[in-house]
Amino acid sequence: MKNKYLSTGIGLYVNYIVLGAASIILVQNTEFLADKWGVETSTVLWVISALGLGKILSIIISGFLSDKFGRKPFILLGIVSYILFFLGVLYSPTPGIAFGFTLLGGIANAFLDTGTYPALIEGFPERPGFATMLVGFAVSWGQFLFPLLLALLVFQGQWLGYSFIIPAVLIALNGFYMKSRKFPTQIPDQILDAEESSSEAKIGVLKGKAKKSDWIIFLLYAYFCQATSYIVVTWLAPYAADISGVSIASSRIIMSLYGAGAILCVPLTYKLQNRFRNDSSIALMYSVVSVMAVILLLLFPTPVMCALFAMLIGIACEGGVMQLVLTIMTQFFPECKGRCTGLYYALTGVATFSIPLMTGQLIQYGLNMIMLFDLFVAIIFMILSLMIYQRYKVVIENNRDIE
Numbered sequence: 001m002k003n004k005y006l007s008t009g010i011g012l013y014v015n016y017i018v019l020g021a022a023s024i025i026l027v028q029n030t031e032f033l034a035d036k037w038g039v040e041t042s043t044v045l046w047v048i049s050a051l052g053l054g055k056i057l058s059i060i061i062s063g064f065l066s067d068k069f070g071r072k073p074f075i076l077l078g079i080v081s082y083i084l085f086f087l088g089v090l091y092s093p094t095p096g097i098a099f100g101f102t103l104l105g106g107i108a109n110a111f112l113d114t115g116t117y118p119a120l121i122e123g124f125p126e127r128p129g130f131a132t133m134l135v136g137f138a139v140s141w142g143q144f145l146f147p148l149l150l151a152l153l154v155f156q157g158q159w160l161g162y163s164f165i166i167p168a169v170l171i172a173l174n175g176f177y178m179k180s181r182k183f184p185t186q187i188p189d190q191i192l193d194a195e196e197s198s199s200e201a202k203i204g205v206l207k208g209k210a211k212k213s214d215w216i217i218f219l220l221y222a223y224f225c226q227a228t229s230y231i232v233v234t235w236l237a238p239y240a241a242d243i244s245g246v247s248i249a250s251s252r253i254i255m256s257l258y259g260a261g262a263i264l265c266v267p268l269t270y271k272l273q274n275r276f277r278n279d280s281s282i283a284l285m286y287s288v289v290s291v292m293a294v295i296l297l298l299l300f301p302t303p304v305m306c307a308l309f310a311m312l313i314g315i316a317c318e319g320g321v322m323q324l325v326l327t328i329m330t331q332f333f334p335e336c337k338g339r340c341t342g343l344y345y346a347l348t349g350v351a352t353f354s355i356p357l358m359t360g361q362l363i364q365y366g367l368n369m370i371m372l373f374d375l376f377v378a379i380i381f382m383i384l385s386l387m388i389y390q391r392y393k394v395v396i397e398n399n400r401d402i403e
Helices: 006-028 030-037 041-069 071-091 095-123 128-155 162-179 194-209 212-242 248-275 279-299 303-317 321-332 334-365 367-395
Strands: none
Touching: 006 030, 006 041, 006 071, 006 095, 006 128, 006 162, 006 212, 006 248, 030 041, 030 095, 041 071, 041 095, 041 334, 071 095, 071 162, 095 128, 095 334, 128 162, 128 248, 128 321, 212 248, 212 303, 212 321, 212 334, 212 367, 248 279, 248 303, 248 321, 279 303, 279 321, 279 367, 303 321, 321 334, 321 367, 334 367
16 A cells, blocks of 8 residues: 655655755865855865754754654754755855854754654654665765766856755755645654564663663764765865866766765665674675775775775765664664664764864865875774674674564
8 A cells, every 4th residue: 555655755855865965065165165255175164064063053952842843844944944055155255154054054954854754754664764764865866966966067167056056946846845745643752663663572681781882882983984974075076186187077076976876875785684684784894895995095096996986985884874873773772762863963963063174174284184084084983883793793683582
């Protein structure tokens, strides 16, 4: 039987295609904005950091308010906020004013997250994990298509401001569509996954196995996974142009391969989940891929390697990996899934806020130094993945025989 919330789900995923573009729109337009405001690149990176700050300041409280007032109002509020973000940054006369609109963009991200994830879980209770994984799939399409849009504008000598106006128009049209959609009735946070309901009897055992230190491991994982990919999103295009010698337009196309890798990650992860019982082994494998990819780029900084690197990092850090590990975290702490989600994505906001500030300081030492920093971050990411893998065997696998 067809799910009656299918049309609502489609609209939610369209929002996240635009959100995928929004997540990279400022870093992909760094030179354009620097010229527009007459400032250095580091100032634009300071503006970009407001995306993470806005999310940090709002995601936990917006989750609470979403539970209180419903999902639909917050999704519509997120759409309006994103329209203001796109147009506000574009027409801001100074970086200071743009910082305020970028802060609003981070808040918009939090609004959509805290409205969309619960709505999908409540609307598709038969496959909530797959429904939320498709959010990452939609984001990946935005990150794939947006660099192609920029490359097209550059090739045709068009004003790059259109790259802000087009997503603003698209999400506005989707907002009118979402306003007419029906949303599911809210359900208690404990009933997040019908497939997990049979394991609720294990909660007492899991409480005895999961430790407070596991919270720290998962939250640090969220930070370093986001940081590994965000350095690439911010700096791979300049690296490809300056170190590998590709044209500016071609560097945008290389960045689209990052989105292509993230798109590929979703069906790949789905296949691997059917093959392996231990989801943490999949996360560990992806973290190893990320380290190897950075090492190969540093050793062989060619245009072909830049393209391969972009796709590998897209596979390793995007397209559902974050959601996969969040699912593992909720298995560790099944009695507080909502709190897990809020804190987990708050740490990704911390990464989005802090990484532009740190790399803005490192750029004075050259782009190779930034990629060395990415290697350092990726190694920590891999170590945390290994720790999750080891803890998964203790907390989850040792309790699978308990009915």
